[in-house]
Amino acid sequence: MSEQSLIDDQSASRVGTVAATATGEVNRRDWQRWAAAVGDHNPLWFDPEYARAQGYRDIICPPLYLQYAVLGVTALDGVRPDGSSGAMSGSLAFPRAPRRMAGGESTSFFGAAYHRDEIEMVRTIESIVEKQGRSGRFVLVTWRTVYRNQHDELIAEATTSMIARP
Amino acid sequence: MTREQLFYDDVQPGDALPTLTVTVDERQLFFFSAATYNGHRIHYDKDWARTREGYDDVIVQGPLQAALLARAVTDWIGGRGRLVRYAVQNRAIAFPGAELSFGGSVTAKRLSDGNIGLVEVDIAGRRDDTVLMPGTATVALPLRGDQS
Numbered sequence: 001m002s003e004q005s006l007i008d009d010q011s012a013s014r015v016g017t018v019a020a021t022a023t024g025e026v027n028r029r030d031w032q033r034w035a036a037a038v039g040d041h042n043p044l045w046f047d048p049e050y051a052r053a054q055g056y057r058d059i060i061c062p063p064l065y066l067q068y069a070v071l072g073v074t075a076l077d078g079v080r081p082d083g084s085s086g087a088m089s090g091s092l093a094f095p096r097a098p099r100r101m102a103g104g105e106s107t108s109f110f111g112a113a114y115h116r117d118e119i120e121m122v123r124t125i126e127s128i129v130e131k132q133g134r135s136g137r138f139v140l141v142t143w144r145t146v147y148r149n150q151h152d153e154l155i156a157e158a159t160t161s162m163i164a165r166p
Numbered sequence: 167m168t169r170e171q172l173f174y175d176d177v178q179p180g181d182a183l184p185t186l187t188v189t190v191d192e193r194q195l196f197f198f199s200a201a202t203y204n205g206h207r208i209h210y211d212k213d214w215a216r217t218r219e220g221y222d223d224v225i226v227q228g229p230l231q232a233a234l235l236a237r238a239v240t241d242w243i244g245g246r247g248r249l250v251r252y253a254v255q256n257r258a259i260a261f262p263g264a265e266l267s268f269g270g271s272v273t274a275k276r277l278s279d280g281n282i283g284l285v286e287v288d289i290a291g292r293r294d295d296t297v298l299m300p301g302t303a304t305v306a307l308p309l310r311g312d313q314s
Contacts, residue, residue, distance in 0.1 A: 030201070037197035038233040039188065044245055054245035063249050064229075064236050071203045082214070083205035099219050102228035104301075106253035163256075 006097040006130050006139045006166060014092065019143055020123045024070035028115040031065040061113040066147055066156055069113070070121040092128075094164040097139050103161030110154045118150040126159070139164040171244040174283025174307040177272055183287065185269035186238040190226050192262050198230045221259065228256040231266070231299045235291045238268040239303050246308045250284065254301030260293055267292050270303070283307045 035045045043050040044060055051059045061069065074085040084100070094100075113119065123145040131140050140161055147156040192210075199209050207214040208225055215221040232254050240249060260266055270289030278284050285307055291299035 033197075034201040034233075037194060037201040038230065038237055039194075040233065040237040040240075042237070042240055042245075044240075050245060062236075062240075063252065064233050068202050074205075079205055082218070083207040083211070085203075085205060101259075102256050104253070104255035105232065106251070108251045109249055 003137075004096065006094065006137055006164070007128055008093075008095060011092050011094060011128060014125050015128055017125055018122060019092070019125045020121070022070040022072055022121045022123075024072075024119055024121075026061050026066070026069045026113045026115060026117040026119055028059060028061075030069070031061045034065050034068065035062055056112060056114075058114055061115075061117075063107070063109045063156070066113055066119065067121075067145075067158070069119050070147075092125075092141060092164075094139055097164035097166050099165045101163050101165075103140060103142075103163045105158060105160040107156055107158040109156050111149075113149065113155055119155065120148050122146050135165075137166065171246055172242060172307055173310045174275065174277075174285065175310045177275060177285050177307065179272050179274055181272040183238055183242045183270045183272075183289070185267050186234065186241065187265060187267050188234055189265045190230065190260070190262050192224065195224060195226060195230070195262055198227055198233075202227070202229060204229075221261075223261045226260040226262060226266075228299075231256070231260065231291045232301075234266070235268045235289055235299060235301060236303075238270065239287065239289060239305065243305045243307060248306040249303065250306050251304040252301070253303070254289070254291075254299050256298075257300060258293075258296060258298045260291075260298055264293050266298070273302075281309070281312075283309050 045062050048059050079085050123143050126142040126144045128141050131138055142161045145158040149155050195209050208219050209227055212224055215224050268291045270287045272285055273288050274286040276284050285305050287303050289301045289303055290297050
């Protein structure tokens with residue numbers, strides 16, 4: 001008996017489409033809270049005088065924080081039972097593979113983001129494939145995400161993936 | 167705050183990054199979830215993590231592992247160093263309370279067309295000998311004598 005694909009037709013049909021777009025303002029307090037939660041006290045994120053001495057015009061947003069600057073707002077009754085919002089994944093549900101975890105990410109950084117920069121993110125579903133892992137079948141979803149600032153300058157480009165398991 | 171600057175000239179393939187050692191606790195998991203607007207229950211709801219997703223405990227966020235590994239890199243390159251490319255994979259989960267280490271080593275260096283010193287590093291987050299998060303990064307480092 002052949003196994004049913006973990007990828008439903010509706011999810012499969014969304015490859016190549018835009019999964020999510022978002023805009024958000026980069027905020028120094030928010031990135032500093034993030035840095036503090038990481039224990040990352042790099043003065044580039046905190047100390048304007050230090051940042052200027054390194055050639056920046058002010059403190060800069062930690063590169064890995066940029067992805068959170070565009071997160072929107074989800075109503076409590078809009079979140080999934082597992083507590084995740086699904087907004088950034090384009091609400092790919094995978095009813096046959098409901099358990100999900102982050103796969104990996106690869107990001108190129110082209111410029112710094114500063115306090116109050118307006119970032120626009122466009123995320124496209126690049127691929128959805130089923131794979132066989134050591135602990136069974138899973139779905140690997142890959143997105144391509146581009147971040148630009150209010151001057152239309154490319155700040156970062158990321159490829160991210162998610163694993164969904166039965 | 168004074169930090170020592172690393173220069174392209176002084177880096178060679180095989181050089182090791184200083185290792186960052188962190189034991190993540192549940193408090194840090196909570197603050198990281200809050201800072202990243204992450205409501206996923208597996209990071210705070212032990213019962214959900216165990217009975218619904220099959221883990222022994224709540225788990226450390228993959229993006230927190232990634233951020234700690236990036237911190238090891240950005241601490242190393244100094245204020246005039248720049249993270250150009252950063253790539254990691256989530257290979258294994260980690261539970262709070264376990265000592266994790268984040269480090270790497272230089273694999274290659276080259277000058278770009280614009281005379282920028284680019285350095286490639288292999289990086290990894292580990293628990294003992296288990297690689298939780300392998301990755302690679304490219305950093306740009308200043309050249310000695312180039313104060314611009």
